[in-house]
Amino acid sequence: MTVSKRILVLILLPALAIAGLAAWRVAEQWATARRMERLLDSAEAVRSLSKLVMALQSERVLTSSFLRTSAGDGDTELLAKRGEADRAVESASRFLAEATGGALGADLAAAATDFRTEHGRLSGLRGRVLARALPAADTRVYFDSLIAKLIKVSLLVMREADRADIKNLSLALGDLQMAGENAGRARAAGVALLLSDVTQERLIRLAVQVEEEIDFAELALLYAPSDIVQLYTAAKASSDYVGLEKLRQALLATQPGTRPSVAEKAWFAAATTRVELFKDLQDRLTARIEQAGSEALGSARLQLALASGVTLVLLLASAGIGLWTARSIIRPLDAMVLAMKRLASGDHGVEIQAIGRRDEIGAMAGAVQVFKDAAIEKLRLEGESQDQRRAAEAERAEAEREREAARAAQEAVVSALAGALARLAEGDLACRIGQAFPAE
Secondary structure, eight states: OOHHHHHHHHHHHHHHHHHHHHHHHHHHHHHHHHHHHHHHHHHHHHHHHHHHHHHHHHHHHHHHHHHTSOTTSSHHHHHHHHHHHHHHHHHHHHHHHHHHTTTTOHHHHHHHHHHHHHHTTHHHHHHHHHTTOSOHHHHHHHHHHHHHHHHHHHHHHHTTOOSHHHHHHHHHHHHHHHHHHHHHHHHHHHHHHHHSOOOHHHHHHHHHHHHHHHHHHHHHHHHSOHHHHHHHHHHHTSHHHHHHHHHHHHHHTOOTTSOOSSOHHHHHHHHHHHHHHHHHHHHHHHHHHHHHHHHHHHHHHHHHHHHHHHHHHHHHHHHHHHHHHHHHHHHHHHHHHHHHHHHHTTOTTOOOTTTTOSSHHHHHHHHHHHHHHHHHHHHHHHHHHHHHHHHHHHHHHHHHHHHHHHHHHHHHHHHHHHHHHHHHHTTOTTOOOOSOOOOO
């Protein structure tokens, strides 16, 4: 494996680790943002479900009252309340359809299906009510079951909240819904007492509903914010609550078989005020949940943006640093390899880069420069030796030429002398040597 590939692996490993951690953080913030979006949708759904609960509670008590009156009385008000309940169902229909389809979880799907199945019987029951073909007790049982199933849907909607403050608000909202339902049942139980014979069973039912209403209200205060607690405390000290308590005590003090001393309209108005108090508190809590959810969603989106931005910056910085590191190492190494190859091929004019760097590459460049200087010095010495050899050879050639010239001159002298002596020997005494001889 080449050095560049090894460096690339060293860079990629921490970069991948950073990318993995960052991706996990981004996914976590994305999931939180999605939960907060679902929570906001759920809060809106709870608001519409609460309106439906209120409408069904009112229809329940009006239905009971209608069945205990003579023909032709109370049908206009009852029909108006039915229309209000139908509009509330229409408002919550999209959410109920999604819940029934399983898009929001199996538990919620089962609860929503249970409610819609029960609600499917409402049309037939309403027809029998208008024909006065049902006893009031049967309708009360049906509406109690229908509203209980609806409240279960509402409770399951808010169960998925994963923030402590929103969880507490959701718990308080659920308890207030149960308190409001028991207040509605107490209202219906009181109407039943006022429109029929007082029995021990009906007195017990009213007492139980009143106690459960109070218990759930007190439980809700444990999780509710301070402003909700103050509103409830102020409502308990109001004249409306004091008047309702007097009416409740008067009804509960009625002896079986006698007629209560409480007027139906007074009871219904006072009990309705109590039911509307819980509805107002539920609306306030729902608004607080929506506010907390919006803040959490904004925070989650901000964290998501920050996590994404930091991830991008880290990846870009890692890539940039990696490329810079690779280039700062690999490019000098490549240049040095090329320089060494040119030196090996005899090119001593090559420039050695990275000279002066205070790292290992600088040390390598210094070593290569030493090799280059040594090669140049070797060539210089070899050149001087050749010059010396050429000078010596020239001197030897010159000496040889001188010796050859001396020998030739000597031969000329000998030849001249020999010729002259030969002529003398022949008796030519007038013979002369006119040739000039060297001085030696």
